[in-house]
Amino acid sequence: MAGPFEHIPMDGGGSADLYLLRYDDQGRLRSPEAAAEVRARVQDPGDVTDVFCFAHGWNNVFAQALDRYRGFATGFVTQGAAFGIPKPAPYRPLLVGAVWPSTSFVMPWEAGPQIAADPDPFGRQAAEVEELLELVTSSLEPARDQEFTEAVDGRRAVDAATAERIAEIAIEALRAGPDPDDGSPPPQPEDLLEAWAALDALARDGGAGAGGAPGSPPDGAPGTPGDGAAGDPGAAPIGFGTIGDHPHEAQPGAAGLDFDPRDLLRMATVWKMKARAGTVGAHGLGPLVEHVLTHSAARLHLIGHSFGARVVLSALTTAAAPRPAHCVLLLQPAVNRWCFAPHVAGTQRAGGFHGVLDKVTRPLMTTFSSHDAPLTRFFHLAMRGSHLGEPDFAGVGNTDLYGALGGFGPAGLTGLAVEEKAAVPGEGRYPLAGGARVIAVDGGVDINGLPAISGHGDISNPVTWWALHDLTRPD
Structure with missing residues (x-):
C-alpha cells in the first residue's frame, strides 16, 4: 500500500510520516509502492531533511513492529519537547520502519x-x-x-x-x-x-x-x-x-x-x-540506505535493536554511497563485541563491521547492560566458534571472544572507543567531539534508583531517547 502507514504528532504542531517496509527472509521487498514513495520523497529537500530508519529485533509480526516504532518515536518527540532540545533548521523528518521475519518462537x-x-x-x-x-x-x-x-x-x-x-x-x-x-x-x-x-x-x-x-x-x-x-x-x-x-x-x-x-x-x-538479519540488511534495507545517501542530502539516522542492529550494520556496510550516514544507535545489539575491531583476537582479520566506522559522521553509539540476561548469559554460549587454541575451561563460556556487544560492550578498540555511564536525561551529554569512533553506553548503571536499561527488551525509555537526541541535535 502506498502512503505513510501512520502519522506521528510532532511538538509544535504537524506530524512526521511513518512508513513500514516489509522484507522477506531473503531481503526481497514486499512493500514496493511504499518504498517507491519513500525514495521519491527523500530526493526532495523541500520535503525531507532527516530520515530515521529503525530495525526491530526478535518480535516481529507486523502489529508488534508498528507498536515498537510508534512507541519509540512518540517517546523521542515527547522528550524533545519536554527538555526543549534544539532541532536542525529546517527539520522535516521522515520515519521508516523495517519489518522482517523473525517470528516470536525463534529467539x-x-x-x-x-x-x-x-x-x-x-x-x-x-x-x-x-x-x-x-x-x-x-x-x-x-x-x-x-x-x-x-x-x-x-x-x-x-x-x-x-x-x-x-x-x-x-x-x-x-x-x-x-x-x-x-x-x-x-x-x-x-x-x-x-x-x-x-x-x-x-x-x-x-x-x-x-x-x-x-x-x-x-x-x-x-x-x-x-x-x-x-x-x-x-x-x-x-x-x-x-x-x-x-x-x-x-x-x-x-x-x-x-x-x-x-x-x-x-x-x-x-x-x-x-544469518537472516544480515541478509535482510544487505539485500533489503541496504539498497534504501544507498539511495538515501546517493540521491538526497537528507541526514540518515539508523537505529537497530538486538538482531536489528545486524540489519542496519549490514545495510550500511554493503551500501555503496558517496557520503556517510549521520549517526547509528545500536540498542542492546546481538552482535559479537569484536565486530568493530581492527584486529580480532585469535584471527588475522578485522571485525566484520569495522568498515562501518568510516561510514558514519558522528561516533557510533551502542548500549550494553549487565541486566540483559540473554546477552550476558546465553549469547556467547550459542555463538561460540572453535576453541581457537584457548584452554578448554575458557572455550565454552568465553565472553571475551564470543560475548555480545549488548552484554559486555566493544572489545579490541583501544583508542577508538570510550565507555560512558548512561547519561541522565536532561543533564548529561556524551563526548561526541572527543575523537572516539564508538561510544559504549553502560545501561547497567542505576538512574534514580532503577537500572538505566533493565533487560534486553528495555530499549524504548528516557535513556535511549536521550542518546538519540544527543546524536541528532545540531549543537
Whole structure:
C-alpha cells in the first residue's frame, strides 16, 4: 500500500510520516509502492531533511513492529519537547520502519517457553518445537533433512552418538564458514556438544531458567513488555534448558547421559536468525540506505535493536554511497563485541563491521547492560566458534571472544572507543567531539534508583531517547 502507514504528532504542531517496509527472509521487498514513495520523497529537500530508519529485533509480526516504532518515536518527540532540545533548521523528518521475519518462537532466550508449565502437549510448546524444526531443516538438503528429522522428531532425549551426528548436520548447514562478526572458525561437533551441555547446566543452576525464579516470564516473551517497553528486571529468559520437563530424564553435561534435541534446535535457530538479519540488511534495507545517501542530502539516522542492529550494520556496510550516514544507535545489539575491531583476537582479520566506522559522521553509539540476561548469559554460549587454541575451561563460556556487544560492550578498540555511564536525561551529554569512533553506553548503571536499561527488551525509555537526541541535535 502506498502512503505513510501512520502519522506521528510532532511538538509544535504537524506530524512526521511513518512508513513500514516489509522484507522477506531473503531481503526481497514486499512493500514496493511504499518504498517507491519513500525514495521519491527523500530526493526532495523541500520535503525531507532527516530520515530515521529503525530495525526491530526478535518480535516481529507486523502489529508488534508498528507498536515498537510508534512507541519509540512518540517517546523521542515527547522528550524533545519536554527538555526543549534544539532541532536542525529546517527539520522535516521522515520515519521508516523495517519489518522482517523473525517470528516470536525463534529467539530462544526471549520467547522460548518453560515447557513444564504447559500441560497441553499439543499446545504452544509443541507448536514451538514444530516451528524450530521447520526453521532449521529448511536449510538442509533432502537427505540431511530426513536424517536430522528422524533423529529428533518428537524426542526428548538422544544418546551422545546421535547428538554428535545431528550436531555435525547443523554445523554443516548453518555454521559452515567463519563467523561474519569475529572470523572465528565454526565449532567442531564436540565444541557444540560442550555448549549444548553448558546451556542446559545454566538452566539447571537457575531453576526454571538462567538466574530467574521458577515461573518467571522470559524477557520479551508474549505477555511481557517485549522490545517496546521496560521488561521485568527479574525476569529470566527461558528456553535453552529443559529442567522440569521430565525430572527422571537424564540431562546433558555428564558422560553417558542423553541430550534433549530441542536445545540444539533452539541454538541452531539463533544461527539462522543471525544469518537472516544480515541478509535482510544487505539485500533489503541496504539498497534504501544507498539511495538515501546517493540521491538526497537528507541526514540518515539508523537505529537497530538486538538482531536489528545486524540489519542496519549490514545495510550500511554493503551500501555503496558517496557520503556517510549521520549517526547509528545500536540498542542492546546481538552482535559479537569484536565486530568493530581492527584486529580480532585469535584471527588475522578485522571485525566484520569495522568498515562501518568510516561510514558514519558522528561516533557510533551502542548500549550494553549487565541486566540483559540473554546477552550476558546465553549469547556467547550459542555463538561460540572453535576453541581457537584457548584452554578448554575458557572455550565454552568465553565472553571475551564470543560475548555480545549488548552484554559486555566493544572489545579490541583501544583508542577508538570510550565507555560512558548512561547519561541522565536532561543533564548529561556524551563526548561526541572527543575523537572516539564508538561510544559504549553502560545501561547497567542505576538512574534514580532503577537500572538505566533493565533487560534486553528495555530499549524504548528516557535513556535511549536521550542518546538519540544527543546524536541528532545540531549543537
